[in-house]
Amino acid sequence: MSDGPKENLRRFIFTSKTNSRGEPVEEQLEIVIPELVQASYSFLTWCCAPVLAWFLWEKRQELVNKHVLELGSGTALPGIVAAKCGAKVTLSESITLPKSLAHIQRSCQLNNLVLNRDIKLIGLTWGLFLHNLQDHGPIDLILASDCFYEPSNFEDILVTVSYILDHNPESKFLFTYQERSSDLSIEHLLAKWNLKCFVHNINNLGSSVGLDLHELSGGHSIHLFEITR
Numbered sequence: 001m002s003d004g005p006k007e008n009l010r011r012f013i014f015t016s017k018t019n020s021r022g023e024p025v026e027e028q029l030e031i032v033i034p035e036l037v038q039a040s041y042s043f044l045t046w047c048c049a050p051v052l053a054w055f056l057w058e059k060r061q062e063l064v065n066k067h068v069l070e071l072g073s074g075t076a077l078p079g080i081v082a083a084k085c086g087a088k089v090t091l092s093e094s095i096t097l098p099k100s101l102a103h104i105q106r107s108c109q110l111n112n113l114v115l116n117r118d119i120k121l122i123g124l125t126w127g128l129f130l131h132n133l134q135d136h137g138p139i140d141l142i143l144a145s146d147c148f149y150e151p152s153n154f155e156d157i158l159v160t161v162s163y164i165l166d167h168n169p170e171s172k173f174l175f176t177y178q179e180r181s182s183d184l185s186i187e188h189l190l191a192k193w194n195l196k197c198f199v200h201n202i203n204n205l206g207s208s209v210g211l212d213l214h215e216l217s218g219g220h221s222i223h224l225f226e227i228t229r
Contacts (some may be wrong), residue, residue: 005036005168009110012077014057017207020085021061029057029084032110033075034103034208039150042074042093042100048146048176049077049219054206054216055174055224056143060085066140069133071124071160072147076099076107079143084111092134095123099103127156139168143173148186155189160229162193165229172228179221190227 012031019025031053036043056063056078064086070079073091083089091108104121113119120136125127134140142164147157161173190197202224205213 005039005099008035008037009033010035012050012053014054014081016057017208020064029081031077031080031084032111033077033080034106035075036103040100042072042097043103045075045077045179046146047176047216048222049074049218050080050216051202051205051222051224052143052145052174052212053081054174054211055176055200056085056201058083058205061207063087063141063189065140068141068143069136069139069164070124070143071157072144073104074145076104078145080107080111080113082121082141082143083113090120090122092124094125096125123227124160126153126160133164133210134167139164139171142171142173142175144173147175148177148179148184151184154186158186158189158193161227162195172226174224174226176194177223179223179224195227195229198226198228200226 012033014029016027017024019027033045034054035045036038063082066087068079068082068087068089070091071075073079076091079089079091091104092184093104101121101123105115108115108119116120127146142161148154202213205211
């Protein structure tokens with residue numbers, strides 16, 4: 001008898017014709033992500049995550065020594081890419097989901113990232129400040145992929161982001177969103193929490209190495225947003 005869902009290892013390969021200094025030297029990064037088939041959604045890598053991870057890879061020279069927090073990390077692909085690119089990364093998942101937190105540890109282990117040395121992991125529930133974020137020092141960049149899924153969570157996410165931006169005014173929140181319904185909007189919440197939003201053009205993402213964005217996104221409409229004060 002099986003003890004639980006079967007683990008499937010997915011490999012994501014990021015390539016570039018130039019190195020992080022812009023020199024014409026090819027670079028490659030391979031990330032191994034464990035997924036649990038027939039488990040809940042936090043154990044799978046949804047199409048928003050590779051898109052955000054590729055964007056971070058192409059901006060990797062800007063990540064070196066930056067303090068990065070990933071919200072709702074799930075399988076943690078974007079956060080792990082950021083850590084591999086030189087950022088000081090803290091991954092997070094709801095403190096009420098211990099199995100998800102353990103799965104993130106597994107993702108780190110498979111990519112040779114030692115917790116509390118190469119990368120950090122905290123329990124953080126959106127809208128509930130059970131963990132004192134100020135104890136973790138400055139945050140330059142907040143990441144999330146496909147966290148705006150359940151409308152009931154939208155304000156909790158933005159409350160959390162607003163709190164972080166209050167203490168880190170120069171920080172920004174970068175997230176990918178899969179368009180599922182034109183009726184869903186966070187515009188009124190942005191106004192309520194005094195936030196502004198910028199849309200990044202990702203049509204040419206990975207074009208220099210022949211990346212097929214349509215294939216990467218699974219044929220879905222993925223948008224990349226940046227929220228600041």
